[in-house]
Amino acid sequence: MRWCKLSSFSAIQYVWENTEEKLDTVLTELVQKLQAAIQLQEEEGDLMDDVANPAGALENNAAEPEEGPENHLAGAENNQAELQDDQEDDDEIMEDPEDDDELMEDLSDGGSDGSAEGSVASAPPEEFVLRPRVTELMRLAVPLVKICGVFFFRLWDNPTSKPPFTFSERMHSYDLIWFSSHSGVVGDSVHEICKVLYRIHAADGFDADVEDELDNLNMLINHLRASLDGCIALIGFHLVPSASVPPSEHIYRNYFYATRSEIRVAMDDFSDAVELLIRDAPQVD
Numbered sequence: 001m002r003w004c005k006l007s008s009f010s011a012i013q014y015v016w017e018n019t020e021e022k023l024d025t026v027l028t029e030l031v032q033k034l035q036a037a038i039q040l041q042e043e044e045g046d047l048m049d050d051v052a053n054p055a056g057a058l059e060n061n062a063a064e065p066e067e068g069p070e071n072h073l074a075g076a077e078n079n080q081a082e083l084q085d086d087q088e089d090d091d092e093i094m095e096d097p098e099d100d101d102e103l104m105e106d107l108s109d110g111g112s113d114g115s116a117e118g119s120v121a122s123a124p125p126e127e128f129v130l131r132p133r134v135t136e137l138m139r140l141a142v143p144l145v146k147i148c149g150v151f152f153f154r155l156w157d158n159p160t161s162k163p164p165f166t167f168s169e170r171m172h173s174y175d176l177i178w179f180s181s182h183s184g185v186v187g188d189s190v191h192e193i194c195k196v197l198y199r200i201h202a203a204d205g206f207d208a209d210v211e212d213e214l215d216n217l218n219m220l221i222n223h224l225r226a227s228l229d230g231c232i233a234l235i236g237f238h239l240v241p242s243a244s245v246p247p248s249e250h251i252y253r254n255y256f257y258a259t260r261s262e263i264r265v266a267m268d269d270f271s272d273a274v275e276l277l278i279r280d281a282p283q284v285d
Contacts, residue, residue, distance in 0.1 A: 009167040016156040019187040023149035134201040144266040182227040189224040
C-alpha cells in the first residue's frame with residue numbers, strides 16, 4: 001500500500017482548478033446567450049410596434065416619388081368632389097338627431113343588450129410572456145456564475161496568485177472527500193442551471209415541458225445552495241494561515257466574508273426570480 005504524500009489542501013487542488021475553469025467556460029457561454037436573447041427581444045419588440053402602429057412603419061419606409069403638377073390638379077378635383085359628397089352625408093345625418101341619441105345610449109350601456117362588452121372598464125388581464133422573464137433569469141445568473149468562479153479561484157493555487165492559507169492537518173478524510181465531491185457539484189449544478197434556462201428560452205410558450213424544467217431548476221438551485229454553504233462552512237472550520245502570514249491577519253474574514261455575502265445575495269436574487277416566474281405562470285391543463 002502506498003500513501004499519498006500530498007497534504008489535504010494540495011490533494012484537492014485539481015478539483016478546484018477544474019471547477020473554476022468550467023465555471024469560466026459556462027460564464028462565457030451565458031454572456032453570449034444573454035446577448036443573443038436581448039437582441040431577439042429587441043427585434044420582437046420592434047416587430048410588435050410595427051404591427052400596433054402600421055402607419056408609423058410606413059413612415060419609416062423610403063419616401064415615395066413626388067407627384068407632378070398635373071397629378072396635383074387631378075387630385076385636387078377629386079378631393080373637392082369627395083368633400084361635396086361628405087357634406088351631403090353630414091346633412092343627412094344632421095336631419096335625424098334621434099339616430100345620434102340611440103347611438104349614444106348604446107355606447108353608454110356597452111351595447112344594445114345592456115352588456116359591458118364594449119366598456120373600457122373591463123380590460124383583459126395582462127398576458128404572461130415567458131421569454132422576457134427567462135432573459136431576466138439569464139441576466140441574474142451572470143453574477144451568480146461569476147462569484148462562484150471567484151470563490152474557487154481564491155482557493156486554487158493558480159499561476160497568478162497563491163492563497164495565503166492551507167487546511168489543517170487534522171482535517172478528516174471524510175471532510176476532504178465531501179469537499180472534493182461538492183466542489184464538483186457546484187460546477188455541474190451551475191452548468192445545468194444555465195442549460196435549463198437555454199431550453200426554456202427556446203420554448204414556443206409555457207407548457208407541461210416548461211413546467212417540468214422549472215421544477216428541475218428549483219431542484220438544481222437547492223443542490224447548488226447546499227453545496228456552496230457546505231464548502232464555505234468547511235473552509236471556515238479547517239482553514240489555517242500559511243507560515244508566511246502574520247498571526248494578526250484574519251485570513252478567512254479578509255478572503256471569504258465578502259465573497260460569502262455576495263454568493264448569498266446572488267443566490268437569493270436568482271432563486272426569488274425563479275419563484276416569482278413559477279407563481280405568475282399560467283396553469284397547465
